[in-house]
Amino acid sequence: MELDPILIARLQFAFTITFHIIFPAFTIGLSAYIATLLVMWVGTGQDRYQRLARFWTRIFAVSFAMGVVSGIVLSYQFGTNWSRFSVFAGNIVGPLIGYEVLTAFFLEATFLGIMLFGWGRVPRWLQVLSSIMVAIGTIISAFWVLAANSWMHTPTGHEIVDGVAMPLDWWAIVFNPSFPYRLAHMLNASFLTAGFVVLAVGARYWLSDRHPEQARIMIKMAVVLLAILAPLQLLIGDQHGLNTLKHQPIKIAAIEAHWDSDKPVDFHIFAWPNEAAQTNDWALSIPNAGSLVLTHKLNGLIIGLKDVAPQNRPPIKTVFFAFRIMLAIGFFMIAAALIGAWLLWRGMLLDTRWYLRIVSHSWWTGFVAVVAGWVTTESGRQPWVVQGMLRTADATSPNAASMVLSTLILFVIVYAIVFAMGIYYINRLIERGPQGRAVEPPEQGSGRRPLSSAHDAGREALARGS
């Protein structure tokens, strides 16, 4: 069989970036949670917040390490596998990623060192500040990456000179039309992902009667946060969809498996799109519901897939099903969050075991929704890598297919080991629970002399904590 180098390069990128996004999706939200807990610790003086923060910090450390190393791979993969993209878009996407490194990566790396190893060595305010800085760093990082990604979906502020995109207006490039929606959608997704993990772990502890004090904090904080953010995500997603309809109508047509421009859009709850016959083999639909959502009119018309030639259409099944997976999880999240909030309001949350049992198994929802969402938007942009300007097929490096295939196999092997062990270890940390060490005493008498102020602060923290 003849190997298709473009397909293998795409598989490789899809694999490495999917593996990568799992970790930022979790750590953006988790770092904000840890920072919040530490601020609450300082604000209330209650040691349980600090213990909980340090418990999650250990899990954060493992996840963050996996995110860092898989991210370094990506920063080089643009050159190794997508060199023609790198040349075409380098003048635009390059500086945005460059600013991510300068404004976020160094900030995160520096304060991560203190966040993880500063206990007993630095003053308490610096310990708390470090966790806040790490959380801010992850958000700044998301800002730049999503600016770059959004530009690839809705490019503005550039001109094409000699087949290369040249910047004209940086403000228009960064704040391109889809960027605010994408950023809000992703950040919120990350908070939801971390929120459901925290809720699941809290429920798991509560049900098995372990660490009840910490479990109570986790469950209540998560439920309140999710009850606000999960419905909000529906709103943001709706707005994002309208923005996509305006700028990438074919992506919407693929999401809805909508073929004919002259028909109102039904919302297919489920369907089997047939790309050869240019129709859906069968569909379970709500008539006109798609029109209502997308145009706010019962008979509103939008562009159908038949409006463009088949070679300019995205892979419809992928986009269609990935979107439905995301949507289904999204509605589950909203339901879980609202039921939880209602139970909390009625004072029954911690006694409703069936609810806690369900959410204790729902830790994975955010991850799957994030990946499904990214598959929807990235596959929906195909066959373009930069919408309307550069085809994915024209963006690769001149590498032999066999070469790309061998590195793909290497990536799969290495990532499978790292991922399996990472999940295993995170699970072990969760099993060990938050009852580990409280504040460690500053290491007196050793050569690692704490700063004198840190010394005092550490003692003060000890005195308060005990």
Next chain:
Amino acid sequence: MGEWDLPLIWAGIIGIAVALYVILDGFDLGVGILFPFSRDEKERDQMIGSIAPFWDGNETWLVLGGVGLWVAFPPAYAAIMSALYLPVIVMLLALVFRGVAFEFRTVAETSKRYWNFAFAAGSALAAICQGVILGALIQGINVKDGGFAGSAFDWATPFALMCGLGVLAGYALLGATWLVMKTDGEVATRAKRHAKMLVLAVLGFMALVSLWTPLAFERIATRWFSTPNIYYLWPVPLLTAATAFALWRWLETGREIPPFIAAIVLFLLGYAGLVISVFPYLVPPSLTIWDTAASAASQRFMLIGTLPLLPIILGYVVFVYWIFRGKVRHGEGYHH
């Protein structure tokens, strides 16, 4: 600002980022290379503890180097990464293994020895790949119409492999002198012994490269031995020899901080020698920094942010090394 100067400034910034990367990640990769010589878990915890708060920041310079190259010189980035496809990807995978090993080995129980191995092997493999990449760049990349036109294994030459071993020895030297400075007890004593052997090895590799490159590559011979260049350049090898001697003496007299400084100087001198050999080529032997520069608008947009941010970032580096100053004693480990 003249547009002619922008590529030069960017070459300088990337040069600084790469130099910082080589020194900073060099010593923590070096600690990984020396990891197999440790006797027990306590020693390994002590060794890892001496680099744990720093490694992530150190590795970020690698990202800055790669992304900087992409930002400022997209065609060079594209050509180099395509030409050095395999060594780059193997290096990245090696870094994946050693990076996660930091965290995994603290959680692991029975599987701890596998992650110890991953840490050591990943560090060594990453170092060798970086040396191979360096060697491959020095020997030159086959470029046609601004893009890579060679074949997948062009980089695999005895010279590149020799450079790989040279960088392995060099990083191990940085790691050994770091351990002399940052640890005590048996780990420090052993590191001192290793450092002495490694100084000799590094000097040997530097001599080998210095002889090999002008003999094999006409352009490098011309750069060094034509007049008037030779009048300016003769102190470089002399300074190198003097630094190596001082490093040895300081180790002999039991000094703890100066050997690390001397190892850094040794690296910088070797680095300067390479820059002298290849400048102004970014992709020797055909593409210069001006041939491959990004649009002036892109270079300028990036420079506006980089100039104020770089000092802040250097401030972070100083700050975190200051917070975690002092020695990591035997029995003190890696915990958070």
